[in-house]
């Protein structure tokens with residue numbers, strides 16, 4: 099298997115010792131987009147928050163102090179990421195302020211309107227049927243809740259060999275807006291902002307409220 103494809107697969111589903119290293123790397127490389135996306139969620143102290151694809155658990159850690167009267171739940175398919183995120187948030191889990199689940203985006207194990215805010219950083223690439231996942235998000239988000247996606251833009255990612263089409267689906271602002279519209283979100287609810295990160299990386303920060 100070509101090395102680039104193997105890296106793409108680890109980002110999609112970190113496994114084994116390479117998955118442990120991938121998680122450690124993601125914690126560092128994805129720090130800025132995670133900070134920006136958490137800010138864009140406009141978290142209130144009582145918020146009930148869900149993160150999709152928490153990876154090493156960095157954003158969960160950022161959100162806990164902002165929700166003293168709420169809670170943060172997360173789902174990820176990777177057992178290795180569940181372990182890393184749990185270790186990073188051990189105290190909050192003990193206090194029952196964080197719950198982490200090994201689960202799939204396509205079938206969220208939560209009742210309708212369970213959350214005030216939903217975060218999805220660097221995960222939209224892996225939604226084989228993006229409108230279907232977004233409809234599932236719409237189901238578990240309370241009416242009037244807020245949802246934020248960060249994705250590195252197609253113009254940047256098409257130069258990254260590990261982000262091939264076997265593992266990653268790439269987005270520009272128009273494609274991301276279209277997927278949100280196809281999931282049933284109104285155009286007036288959607289804002290997609292282009293952001294510039296270090297080393298010329300271009301990102302998209304989409305909020306729906």
Ligand SMILES: C[S@@+](CC[C@H](N)C(=O)[O-])C[C@H]1O[C@@H](n2cnc3c(N)ncnc32)[C@H](O)[C@@H]1O
Nearest residue numbers: 110111128151153174175176202203219220224
């Ligand atoms: C590139 S990592 C991003 C992690 C973190 N959000 C960050 O920005 O550092 C993508 C994460 O999504 C998870 N993931 C990918 N596809 C998934 C699916 N269908 N269901 C649940 N989790 C999934 C992977 O296990 C991985 O931890």
